[in-house]
Amino acid sequence: MRGVVFDGKQAQVVDDLEIRDPGAGEVLVAISAAGLCHSDLSVIDGTIPFPPPVVLGHEGAGVVEAVGPGVTHVEAGDHVSLSTLASCGACADCDRGRPTMCRKAIGMPGQPFSRGGTPLFQFASNSAFAERTIVKAVQAVRIPEDIPATSAALIGCGVLTGVGAVLNRARVDHGESVVVIGAGGIGLNVLQGARIAGAATIVAVDANPAKEAVARQFGATHFIDASAAGDTSAAVREILPTGADHAFECVGHVRLIRQAIDLLDRHGQAVLLGVPGFKEEASFQVSSLYLDKTIMGCRYGSSRPQRDIALYAELYRQGKLLLDELVTEVYPVEDFAKAVDDARHGRVARGVLTF
Numbered sequence: 001m002r003g004v005v006f007d008g009k010q011a012q013v014v015d016d017l018e019i020r021d022p023g024a025g026e027v028l029v030a031i032s033a034a035g036l037c038h039s040d041l042s043v044i045d046g047t048i049p050f051p052p053p054v055v056l057g058h059e060g061a062g063v064v065e066a067v068g069p070g071v072t073h074v075e076a077g078d079h080v081s082l083s084t085l086a087s088c089g090a091c092a093d094c095d096r097g098r099p100t101m102c103r104k105a106i107g108m109p110g111q112p113f114s115r116g117g118t119p120l121f122q123f124a125s126n127s128a129f130a131e132r133t134i135v136k137a138v139q140a141v142r143i144p145e146d147i148p149a150t151s152a153a154l155i156g157c158g159v160l161t162g163v164g165a166v167l168n169r170a171r172v173d174h175g176e177s178v179v180v181i182g183a184g185g186i187g188l189n190v191l192q193g194a195r196i197a198g199a200a201t202i203v204a205v206d207a208n209p210a211k212e213a214v215a216r217q218f219g220a221t222h223f224i225d226a227s228a229a230g231d232t233s234a235a236v237r238e239i240l241p242t243g244a245d246h247a248f249e250c251v252g253h254v255r256l257i258r259q260a261i262d263l264l265d266r267h268g269q270a271v272l273l274g275v276p277g278f279k280e281e282a283s284f285q286v287s288s289l290y291l292d293k294t295i296m297g298c299r300y301g302s303s304r305p306q307r308d309i310a311l312y313a314e315l316y317r318q319g320k321l322l323l324d325e326l327v328t329e330v331y332p333v334e335d336f337a338k339a340v341d342d343a344r345h346g347r348v349a350r351g352v353l354t355f
């Protein structure tokens with residue numbers, strides 16, 4: 001079968017991937033569509049270290065092809081959106097509603113794929129850039145069949161991460177002010193999460209002026225072009241003179257993390273979603289934090305996928321959550337290189353591969 005393999009040097013589309021049968025508690029899914037998230041690019045350029053060879057992709061939707069023993073909540077033919085959390089469901093963190101913190105689901109990649117007898121790792125417990133993948137039962141969430149697969153795919157990372165960061169982690173309240181640095185696939189979902197939460201002022205900052213229209217479509221009340229000459233922070237302060245209640249960094253640059261912290265109002269919180277290089281360090285002025293400010297990390301929108309994916313599917317059907325509008329370009333998987341080029345050059349909100 002076809003899929004996108006990163007061998008440690010380059011990513012390429014291959015057609016000789018094999019996958020084992022689903023075991024107990026596992027689901028075999030025929031992938032229909034999968035979004036290209038910046039985290040896939042970060043594996044290729046080394047920003048996110050991951051052992052090769054690996055099948056990329058972690059934002060997908062498809063149709064259940066088979067289930068292993070003990071799986072009862074989905075069956076062959078069901079449409080599903082996939083999460084990346086192979087959480088165990090039985091540890092203290094899972095039990096207290098924090099599957100993103102499950103220690104059994106972090107740093108232990110499986111190898112359900114092979115190629116010419118060589119096993120390949122699964123990225124983010126998911127590997128949606130393959131015609132078929134195997135996930136744990138907990139990762140397959142049933143969705144209504146009338147949601148197009150190209151849209152449903154994006155729930156699995158961009159929406160869970162961005163909207164979840166607003167609703168689950170930051171808990172943005174009615175009337176609050178929000179700054180979102182980076183209006184890519186993640187930032188756009190932070191913008192629409194802030195709109196859904198009822199934020200009053202939502203400022204999007206992006207170095208690509210072409211992102212303004214889509215940022216406003218997703219909920220930005222203001223847009224600042226960070227590539228224009230001038231001081232971006234001063235431009236935000238013209239709109240929010242005392243600073244922001246919440247500032248989300250959605251790029252992955254330590255300079256922008258500092259900017260997010262410096263833009264906070266008293267009692268404000270900076271939420272770090274972007275992933276800089278593994279060993280990079282950021283700094284901040286310590287005295288500024290005494291005004292009850294908080295810096296918080298956020299993994300995968302602090303999501304509970306079985307609940308949240310179903311919720312986002314419902315909000316989409318009610319017209320409150322935009323998905324179709326995120327899909328700028330759809331490519332057959334063979335055009336993976338073009339999808340990467342378009343993403344790197346900021347030509348798409350999200351590019352989606354189909355199989």
Ligand SMILES: NC(=O)c1ccc[n+]([C@@H]2O[C@H](COP(=O)([O-])OP(=O)(O)OC[C@H]3O[C@@H](n4cnc5c(N)ncnc54)[C@H](O)[C@@H]3O)[C@@H](O)[C@H]2O)c1
Pocket residue numbers: 036037038039042157161181182183184185186187205206207208211226250251252253256272273274275276298299300301343346349
């Ligand atoms: N925390 C998590 O669980 C999680 C999940 C998914 C992705 N991520 C990370 O989130 C980050 C964003 O991912 P994405 O898929 O949205 O990427 P993307 O490439 O779609 O978007 C990045 C955006 O940042 C903008 N940008 C670049 N430099 C900028 C600058 N100096 N100032 C302002 N804007 C700038 C780009 O124009 C683009 O619009 C990545 O680091 C990714 O690894 C984190």
Ligand SMILES: [Zn+2]
Pocket residue numbers: 037038039040058059157158
């Ligand atoms: Zn992602």
Ligand SMILES: [Zn+2]
Pocket residue numbers: 087088089090091092093094095102103104
């Ligand atoms: Zn667990």
